[in-house]
Amino acid sequence: MKTSSISKRGGFTAALVASGVVALSLGGARAQDQTEISLISAPFGTGSYVMGSALEEISKKNDIGVRITHTESPGFVFNIKKLDAEPELKETTIVGSGGGVLGLAKAGDEPFDKPYDGLQLIANYNLNSSWLATLDPDIKTIEDLKGKKIAVGRRAQINWAIQPVAILKDGYGFTDDDIDIEYVGTQEAVDALLDGTADAAVVGGYIDPVSNRVMMSPQTIEFLASGRNPHHLSWGAEQVTKAREAGISMANATIPAGADPSITEPLEGFADSVAWTVAPEFPEETAYQITKMILANVDQFGEYQATGKLMSPEGMVYGWDVEDIHPGALRAYREAGVIQ
Template identity: 75%
Template sequence: MKIAAKSTKRGLAVGVIALTALSLGSGVAMAQDDAVDISLISAPFGTGSYVMGSALEEISKKNDTGVRITHTESPGFVFNIKKLDKEPDLKANTIVGSGGGVQGLAKAGAEPFDKQYDGLKLIANYNLNSSWLASLDDDIKTLDDLKGKKVAVGRRAQINWAIQPVAILQNGHGFKDGDVDIQYVGTKESVAALLDGTADAAIVGGYIDPVSNRMMLSPQTIEFLASGRKPNHLEWGADNVTKAREAGISMANVTIPAGIDPSISEPMDGFADSVAWMVAPEFPDDVAYKVTKLILENIEQFGDYQATGKLMSPEGMIYGWDIEDIHPGALKAYREAGLID
């Protein structure tokens, strides 16, 4: 059973212990000489995941929690999973950027993976990505209207912007090969294709906190909506999302809130995929516990580094995951915080 928001929220005992000791003559805080050094590999430079990884590194070095995180970029989440598999010595001291969707594909050995990979364990979600289709054609208002049409999505390896939406169309809604002309062009390119008329529908979306029902639209979606055109937003449907998940593509049901743009006047049944910090099962329990506590106790600071950080919430850190998918050390921290019974 996937973890959703608890109906009764319990307060987190949040306390940040400031480092006040200064090095003699240096005017800077003393280093955590006895802290455990942890590596974090995230995603390409300039992405939201890269910025959030840098934020976690800086927060870890500002707080005397017993862990010191060093963050570097990587080519992406698929690379991260393959790297831990090829270099097993890293499993005991490395956090990676990952997520539910890419984890499901890795464990199944489905494209873009070349074999089955062992599953990783959750430390915390730092984003939840949600996307849907929009059209400028007045005759395209539902998924049924897409038959025989050109639909532009992200590149083939993009989980949230291509693989999951196509899975909903095919495994959820039931379109067969050839029913819809899927064009894998990229996120920004898909919106451009819709605006210039070379696509009948395109992928749009953003980042959501299903606990507070707040959402932040992605840059290409904001650019598209600022064009002054009047789009129709196509609802995925809760049943279609569930069917796609049952077919093996990991995702969670969410509701896209009304009012995030004037063109979205009613809530829509959609999906969300976790964008998360994860570790191998070999990662030490006590270190996972300290890292999770660090995030929980400093969660409000992430918004200072990245706008999507303002969407982080304690409940959202575990949204969409089964308890057995959470690292035991992290699970201890969540139970202490009253987020999991």
């Protein structure tokens, strides 16, 4: 009996060892099957950096066979140039970019030194919109800005300078002789308006055009809390369309009345996507799985960044033509009913 008991324990131990070997083998197989993807976003501390970190964390919590590792970068222009300079990264890298900056890249316009191949959408994670505000009661429309000083962001800032200036020039036909545009920076533009050294300044924020939710940018919040009496200038849908047709990528969008108490009427303007994009060489199945994961967890992004609360399935593709969405992502959107 004693010998038999020892024999049973030995058999049980052997079985445990064997099952452990099998488990380790399966675990190793799963690790080998997992696809490793890099994400480069924007400088540390920016909203894009935080959202990139959120996507990495969400990928770790969801077993989809894809692991995303996120790192900061100098910015969207750098990201596009990096993929061009290192084509071996195209199958394994997601980059932060957006419709406006990609339009400039494809055209080879500043700040780019040549035309660059286009990238394709995985998902928008923000939609940025900006417009002009004034404290001068005599300035009621954009046309009233002739002969005035307008403070905008720095020259390389897509949403806060390049797109607004394009609407002024291509949408309204203003020349450098008609208006004095000062490229000073977003906070500096608001400061110039408050201290009277500018007649109008760029303000704005982030929107979900599906739900009409708006979240003002930090410098805009500061401006609106100054106790002054601002007047917000509507760009006009026709003028936005003219600027787009002239070569600046942006989508028509409307800031609803009531987004701030000082916004008493809808503002016809634009939205520019801030997005995760990939090269056409990026694997279709990987793009499909990542997009499905984002759709399934779209409500989680608000836990990482306030602007993440504006994400919605429909907003994830807003402003993009179907042919500019990666085929794998497009399959996920069609399965979810976001795109027909």
